[in-house]
Amino acid sequence: MTGWRLLLTRPSEECEALAASLAEQQVFSSSLPLLAIxxxxxxxxxxxxxxxxxxxxxxxxxxxxxxxxxxxxxxxxxxxxxxxxxxxxxxxxxxxxxxxxxxxxxxxxxxxxxxxxxxxxxxxxxxxxxxxxxxxxxxxxxxxxxxxxxxxxxxxxxxxxxxxxCLPDYPAGTLAQRVAAERLNGLVVSSGQGLENLQRLAGDAWADLARLTLFVPSPRVAEQAVEAGAHNVVDCRGASAAALLAALRQHPAPTL
Missing domain, CATH: 3.40.50.10090 (Rossmann fold)
Known part of the structure; x- marks a missing residue:
């Protein structure tokens, strides 16, 4: 499980809480909120x-x-x-x-x-x-x-x-640059709108980012992700930190 390097996309406060839970299990994460309330x-x-x-x-x-x-x-x-x-x-x-x-x-x-x-x-x-x-x-x-x-x-x-x-305002290329700079191998979204904003921010880089493992909270969002072209979708069956950690345990991180 510790081989995962995840991009978290929830609203800022929720990213902080999820990152803390992941860090307790030695899982690296990087936060880029894609939903502002x-x-x-x-x-x-x-x-x-x-x-x-x-x-x-x-x-x-x-x-x-x-x-x-x-x-x-x-x-x-x-x-x-x-x-x-x-x-x-x-x-x-x-x-x-x-x-x-x-x-x-x-x-x-x-x-x-x-x-x-x-x-x-x-x-x-x-x-x-x-x-x-x-x-x-x-x-x-x-x-x-x-x-x-x-x-x-x-x-x-x-x-x-x-x-x-709403989607926070980020410079073009922010998402792809973050993934490359921090060698991220997984993306986490918590809703269908979060997935839509992920694609929107990715722009032309979505074809490459869609090859990363994408963790989603429900069968509905999993289906939406597959339709969007994501290659490896993991349904965590919940949006909680516990649900994500359980999914990480069941799915080994890809080897570089």
């Missing part, structure tokens, strides 16, 4: 949604930034969150933020995506009420899969969009 300005629509929080039988929080920004709204408008409300996240790290705040939160034991959440029995139980309504806290845009599936089951779904993701 920009909070959205609060709107009357946002306030109206948060004021009506008690209308929802379940609240789903899809990411760590959504958890942090959602908690800020709770602090402003709900010093005491609605009792008996069920909170869910699509991953353990996001769930831990909500739990630390005192919200009773459930998440899938394995898998950090909407598909895993839909299979969670506690989530099904929370929806087993008359006229179920679900609020999804997320970034601007994103997948419609979860909402579409819920609406197909007769569940009313609203969004509370709290931030947008």
């Amino acid at each position: 920009e909070p959205l300005e609060e709107t009357p629509e946002q306030r109206s949604t948060i004021f009506d929080l008690d209308r929802y039988c379940a609240v789903v929080v899809v990411s760590k930034p959504a958890a942090r920004l959602g908690i800020e709204l709770l602090d402003r408008y709900w010093p005491q969150p609605p009792a008996e409300q069920h909170w869910f996240s699509v991953g353990a790290a996001t769930g831990a933020i909500l739990e630390d705040y005192g919200l009773p939160t459930s998440w899938p034991a394995s898998g950090d995506d909407s598909e895993a959440l839909l299979s969670l029995s506690a989530f099904s139980d929370a929806l087993a009420v008359h006229d179920p309504k679900v609020l999804i806290m997320r970034g601007e845009g994103g997948r419609e899969f979860l909402a579409d599936r819920l609406r197909g089951q007769g569940v009313a779904v609203d969004y509370l969009e709290l931030y947008r993701r």
